[in-house]
Amino acid sequence: MLAYTVKRLLLLIPTLLGILAITFAIIQFVPGGPVEQLMAQLQGQTFATEAGGGSSSMASARSGGHLGAEEIAKLNELYGFDKPVLQRFGDMLWRFVRFDLGDSFFHHQSVGELIAAKLPVSMSLGLWTFFLTYLFCIPLGIIKALRDGSRFDAATSLLILVGYAIPPFVLGLVLLVLFGGGSFWALFPLGGLVSDNWHELSFWHKIGDYLWHMALPVTAMVAGNLAVLTMLTKNVFLEEIRRQYVYTARAKGLPEKQILLKHVFRNALIPLITGFPAAFIGAFFTGSLLIETLFSLDGLGLLSYESVMKRDYPVVMGSLYVFTLMGLAAKLLSDLSYMWVDPRIHFGGRDS
Numbered sequence: 530m531l532a533y534t535v536k537r538l539l540l541l542i543p544t545l546l547g548i549l550a551i552t553f554a555i556i557q558f559v560p561g562g563p564v565e566q567l568m569a570q571l572q573g574q575t576f577a578t579e580a581g582g583g584s585s586s587m588a589s590a591r592s593g594g595h596l597g598a599e600e601i602a603k604l605n606e607l608y609g610f611d612k613p614v615l616q617r618f619g620d621m622l623w624r625f626v627r628f629d630l631g632d633s634f635f636h637h638q639s640v641g642e643l644i645a646a647k648l649p650v651s652m653s654l655g656l657w658t659f660f661l662t663y664l665f666c667i668p669l670g671i672i673k674a675l676r677d678g679s680r681f682d683a684a685t686s687l688l689i690l691v692g693y694a695i696p697p698f699v700l701g702l703v704l705l706v707l708f709g710g711g712s713f714w715a716l717f718p719l720g721g722l723v724s725d726n727w728h729e730l731s732f733w734h735k736i737g738d739y740l741w742h743m744a745l746p747v748t749a750m751v752a753g754n755l756a757v758l759t760m761l762t763k764n765v766f767l768e769e770i771r772r773q774y775v776y777t778a779r780a781k782g783l784p785e786k787q788i789l790l791k792h793v794f795r796n797a798l799i800p801l802i803t804g805f806p807a808a809f810i811g812a813f814f815t816g817s818l819l820i821e822t823l824f825s826l827d828g829l830g831l832l833s834y835e836s837v838m839k840r841d842y843p844v845v846m847g848s849l850y851v852f853t854l855m856g857l858a859a860k861l862l863s864d865l866s867y868m869w870v871d872p873r874i875h876f877g878g879r880d881s
Contacts, residue, residue: 534865541857546622548853549846553618556842563634563840564604608634621846630847635839640847643832650722650828653739654817657747659808662754667801669755670762675789677767686760693756698819701749705823709745717745720825746824750817762801769797802866810859 605611612620624631630640669689673682692700708716718724724738769775770793778788818830829848836844 534861537861537864541854541861544857545850545853549622549625549850550618552849553621553846556840556845557614559840561840562610563608563842564601564610566840567604568601625847625850630850631843633836633844634841636841636844640843643844644829644848644851647827647829647832650821650826651830653722653743654746654750654820654826654828657743658750658754661747661751662758663805663808665751666755666758667762670759671766673759673763674766674770677763689756689759692752695752697749697753697817698823700752701746701820701823704745704749718742720823722826746820746826749820758801762797765800766793766797769793804863805866810855810862 602611609617609620621631628641630644632639633643636643669685673685676682704717705719707713709719718741720742722739722742723735724730724742727735727738730738775788775793778792779785817828818834820826821828821830832844833848835841836848
């Protein structure tokens with residue numbers, strides 16, 4: 530197990546480098562970079578000043594409404610685009626090795642601070658979605674497997690499939706209209722993580738206020754996640770229940786409860802538990818652009834979208850580096866959990 534762990538850790542390096550290199554190469558060919566966007570903004574402000582008869586109209590008229598070569602060169606130097614591509618990529622890697630993610634072009638603060646500021650919102654959505662999904666799906670899937678073909682099984686399958694078919698954004702919009710003061714009941718706030726006077730509330734009122742704000746967006750996200758894990762749990766348990774060792778145990782007269790808890794439950798949980806580390810770590814960085822926009826939540830989803838649209842390359846590459854590193858670590862933990870749950874599994878085979 531130690532040899533496998535070391536081997537996988539070493540493989541993380543070329544994998545991470547490959548992802549960063551491909552992304553870095555792609556963004557070099559995307560039109561409308563930060564320099565072009567800033568030039569467009571400056572020219573737009575200049576033309577607006579001219580239209581309003583401002584004092585800078587003479588200067589803009591002399592320059593023709595365009596930035597000169599010297600100004601463009603200074604902008605390229607400001608953003609570091611005056612250096613060769615390979616040198617910029619090497620400088621970025623050296624910063625990443627030291628966990629220096631650089632500074633945002635447009636937010637005027639470090640990428641690390643920016644991610645840390647947006648992380649609580651995405652963590653709130655991700656962790657609540659993660660825990661509630663596992664809390665409902667695994668017991669529901671087990672009950673559906675034990676009552677396969679019953680009316681309960683058919684009714685719950687219909688409900689979770691309807692929830693899966695409805696996009697989270699549409700469900701969130703319906704919830705806002707019904708319970709957010711849209712046209713019916715104003716039971717929940719329209720948006721935000723907490724109320725404006727949250728710091729003035731007592732401890733228990735702070736918790737209640739936070740849960741009050743999280744109710745609608747988390748419900749919209751959980752509804753779409755129920756179907757996959759529930760049906761996976763049901764199918765895994767059905768497969769185990771129909772195995773030969775279960776029939777043998779019943780033939781020996783073992784109680785049904787003992788068969789389910791001691792044999793079926795342990796074997797059926799293997800594919801569910803092994804996905805737990807990746808899902809748990811991924812929950813910290815879950816960012817849903819549409820949900821965050823709909824419920825006015827300023828999280829990582831909205832940050833990622835804005836950074837791509839504004840060509841804020843330090844934010845794009847810095848967040849990609851953090852997410853990829855955590856994703857690879859989660860994948861490693863998932864593989865190692867196989868060996869922890871089932872000692873019969875040996876990666877790389879047994880020593881002869």
